[in-house]
Amino acid sequence: MTNVELATAPPVAVKRRDHPAAGYLFALTGALLFGINGSVTKVVMTEGLTAEQVTLFRTLVTAGIAGAWLAWRHRAALRVTRRQVIAMAILGVGGVAMIQWLYAEAIALLPVGIALLIQYTAVLLVALASWLFFKERVHRRLWLAIALVLAGLAVVAQVWDSELNALGVAAAAGAAVAYALYFLMGEHGVARQSPMVVTFWSMLFAAVFWAVFSQWWRIDVTSFAEPVSMTGALTGLVVPLWLPVLWIVTLGAFVPFLFLFLALARLRATAVGILASTEVLFAFAVAWVWLGEALTFVQCVGAVVVLIGIVVAQTARYKPRTALATRK
Numbered sequence: 573m574t575n576v577e578l579a580t581a582p583p584v585a586v587k588r589r590d591h592p593a594a595g596y597l598f599a600l601t602g603a604l605l606f607g608i609n610g611s612v613t614k615v616v617m618t619e620g621l622t623a624e625q626v627t628l629f630r631t632l633v634t635a636g637i638a639g640a641w642l643a644w645r646h647r648a649a650l651r652v653t654r655r656q657v658i659a660m661a662i663l664g665v666g667g668v669a670m671i672q673w674l675y676a677e678a679i680a681l682l683p684v685g686i687a688l689l690i691q692y693t694a695v696l697l698v699a700l701a702s703w704l705f706f707k708e709r710v711h712r713r714l715w716l717a718i719a720l721v722l723a724g725l726a727v728v729a730q731v732w733d734s735e736l737n738a739l740g741v742a743a744a745a746g747a748a749v750a751y752a753l754y755f756l757m758g759e760h761g762v763a764r765q766s767p768m769v770v771t772f773w774s775m776l777f778a779a780v781f782w783a784v785f786s787q788w789w790r791i792d793v794t795s796f797a798e799p800v801s802m803t804g805a806l807t808g809l810v811v812p813l814w815l816p817v818l819w820i821v822t823l824g825a826f827v828p829f830l831f832l833f834l835a836l837a838r839l840r841a842t843a844v845g846i847l848a849s850t851e852v853l854f855a856f857a858v859a860w861v862w863l864g865e866a867l868t869f870v871q872c873v874g875a876v877v878v879l880i881g882i883v884v885a886q887t888a889r890y891k892p893r894t895a896l897a898t899r900k
Contacts (some may be wrong), residue, residue: 607854
């Protein structure tokens with residue numbers, strides 16, 4: 573199935589396809605783009621745009637692209653039931669809007685990689701919630717995963733001598749809760765639509781929410797033409813502000829979101845979740861090379877322990893259902 577065929581598929585449950593190699597490529601490419609986006613967002617926010625405004629731009633443009641595509645190729649898919657609208661509204665506000673806002677707040681106060689590392693503890697929350705609230709069976713290795721993640725985070729945060737911003741840690745933890753909510757809603761009833769339909773409705777509700785609370789009317793539109801330095805290793809590169817903003821709303825939002833949805837059409841949610849967690853590695857690498865946000869050797873060891881715990885947690889559920897995937 574091609575990208576176009578999947579994007580315009582009728583609003584039914586997305587089934588796995590017999591093209592796993594394409595699924596791996598989609599998932600890894602989406603993770604790479606998300607990993608780069610954290611550093612781009614950090615640059616943009618240093619120029620005066622708030623986390624709420626950046627989130628509004630990402631969700632609004634993504635909803636606009638998805639909606640235009642559906643109106644052109646499969647207009648009937650835009651019709652949803654009242655129950656589906658309610659579910660999409662919860663998904664869009666409680667999941668999409670909160671994930672992206674809290675993540676943007678976190679990276680403004682923390683190194684990009686550490687913020688993502690904390691956010692990806694959502695994997696543990698998903699497994700725990702499935703066991704506690706939905707009575708799913710989980711493997712005993714879930715407890716090993718929890719121990720690894722907590723121990724690794726303690727090392728990364730250097731709790732014995734921590735200099736991490738407390739508000740940043742709280743924002744990243746909140747993003748983890750929102751991310752878990754998004755996965756759980758996808759697994760328990762929302763994933764009955766095509767990837768493009770889910771993208772459109774969830775992003776639309778997120779955009780409407782932030783249109784009310786982002787104070788977008790305070791933005792000086794002439795500032796988008798102002799030259800900005802890309803900072804760090806790219807200090808000498810000066811571009812108009814609209815260029816990194818354009819990256820954020822296209823290659824940092826719509827494209828990677830769609831790629832992860834396309835991956836879910838070809839792979840199980842567990843596999844996609846594991847591949848998506850490579851975003852942390854990409855984000856660490858980009859932030860290190862570009863912004864100079866390097867970790868100590870001990871913190872690197874802790875990050876590896878956390879990632880191992882995340883992978884173990886992804887495999888702790890006996891019957892993973894098809895889930896949605898999303899980012900900040």
